[in-house]
Amino acid sequence: MSKPILRLLALSCCLSLPAAAAWPDDPFDTEALAPLRPSPQLAARVGEAPCATALPATPLTAIDAVDLALCNNPQTREVWAAARVQAALLGVAQSAWLPNLDGRLGASRHFADSGDYNQRNAALTLSWLLLDFGQRAASTENARQLLAAAAAIQGATVQNLFLAALQSYYNAQATRAAVASAGEAERSARESFAAADARYKVGAGTPADSLQAQTALSQATLTRIRAEGEARNALGVLANVMGFAAQQPMVLAEFQALSPDDDLQRDVAALIDAARARRPDLRAAEAQLKAAEAGIDLARAQGRPTLSLAAGPTWQEVGGASTNGGSIGLTLNIPFFSGFETTYRVRSAQAQAELRAAQRDSLNNQIALDVWRAYQNLNTAAHSLQTTADLVASAEQSERVALGRYKAGVGTVLELLAAQSALANARLQRIQAALDWQVFRATLAQAMGALDYTLLQPVEVKP
Incomplete structure (x- = not known):
């Protein structure tokens, strides 16, 4: 093999070395600039909080629901991947500050009347953009601000998922309570029907009383069946938020009611100021504005001159005669009109x-x-909690009195059925008020950019 060919092969081997063998995988350390993967730790989880992928063996608590949502919901992977994309694009922008090293190999066969001959050539070129009047700086700043925006969007997504998990969990608890309430209403209706039927059989009641009581019982049974369907749907929604299939079976923990006294219920002006300082989506909007301002500088710089350096050795063989050389030079590019x-x-x-x-x-x-x-809704729900508690207490007493009067023969079946209907409605309003208070409490924390596990710590502690 001729000496020129050996040189050509050696140069080819040098130029074809994988870049990964010569340089680190992440020289600009962009992975460290990217935000952490969404997990319970990002939501101020207290204590050990490894990412869970399966339902716990114990009944599901609100903390469990949030843990699973942050770990398994596809949205967390989506926003994390988007942030890593922006981190890598920042690396792309920073790479423009470094020189480029390019290799070129060529071989051809020429045919002519004077004879055929082979031509081979190789070159190694180092090119470096020395001056660009701010184009690289603007591009890097644009990428840096977009990365900050992506990180803030991830934070906002974590809070939105946190709120969605809590809303779904509280709704599932409320529908379960509605099933229990409907069951109580059905039991009362069955007791009323039994009393009306017994009076009718002994001649103390009318057929109309028995029929009305039967109708009320059927209506109570239908209400209970519908409540059970809504409870199953609520469990399906909760499973979906947590990243599972809707048919995933689960058991909810016993729910502990909360006191309306809360630190979130304070001066609304202070809450708004705190929200503007903490909301991650506002930080994302600020970063996107700064990125757009850097884009103006980038657009202007793209119309300015550039100065580049190029240097490197060359080798060429034509018809058996080889030459070695090299070049070095500066290139000034002036865009006069585009x-x-x-x-x-x-x-x-x-x-x-x-x-x-x-x-x-x-x-x-x-x-x-x-x-x-959220503040006004929370205040309304807090007052509704106490009012509905009084409403349920008075309705229960009224139902007991009406049932006693009817059994004693001094009351009518209409009075009894009206009292039972009022009690059922009072219980449902109590359940709705408790659900509203839980949801609006979390909604206010999310509106302030302060929704994390500290909202749940005084309420439920995972065993």
Whole structure:
């Protein structure tokens, strides 16, 4: 084998070495800049909180539901992947500051009247952009701000999933309580029917009383059946939020009622100020605005001159005669006219920045509305808790009195059925008030950007 061919093969081997063997996998350490994978730790989980992939052996608590949602819901993987994409794009922007090393190999066969000959060539070129009047700096800043926005969006998604898990869990608990309430109403209706039927059989009652009591019993049974269906649907929704199939069987823990006294119920103006300082989606909007402003600088810089350095050795063989050489030089590129492309790129970037600023301002106003609504709803639910407790107590007493009067023969079946209906409605209103208070409490924390496990610690402690 000829000496030129040996040189060509040696140079080919050098140029074809895998980059991974010569350089680290992540020289700019972008993985460290990316946010952590969504998990219970990101939501201020107290104590050990490894990511769970299966339902616990014990009955499901609210903390379990949130743990599973953060670990298994596909949205957490989606936003984490999006953040890692932006981290890698930051590495792409930073790589523009470093030189490029390119290799080229060529071989050809030429045919001519004077004779045929072979031509081989090889070159190694080092190129380095020395000056670009701010293009790389603007590109890097744009990528850095988009990474910050992606991290903030991930934080907002974690809070949204946290709230969705709590809402689904509380709704499942409420529907379970509604089933129990419907069962109690059905039991009372059956007792009333038994009393009416007994009076009718001994001649102390009318057929109409017995029929009305039978109708009320059938209605109570139908209500219980519908409540059971709604409870099964609520469990399916909860399973879906936690990342499982809707038919996943589960057992809910006994729910512990909360006291309306809460630290979240304080001056609403202070809550709005705290929300604007903490909301991750507002931080994302701010970062997107800064990225758009950096995009304006990038668009302007793309229309400015660039200065590049290029150097490297070359080798060529033509018809058996070989030559070695090299080159070094500077290239100044001056874009005199580009068909107004730069002008319109700048206009587009400026409009994008105005769009992001408007979105930021709109979100800033929306935060105040979110906090205001959640605050008022929480206050309403807190007062409803006490009112419905009194309502249930009075309705229970009224039902007992009506049943006693009817059995004693001094009351009518209509009075009894009305009292039982009022009791059933009071129990349902009590369940709804408890659900509303739980949900609005979590909604206010989420509106403030402060929804984490500390909201649950005083309520339920995982065994």
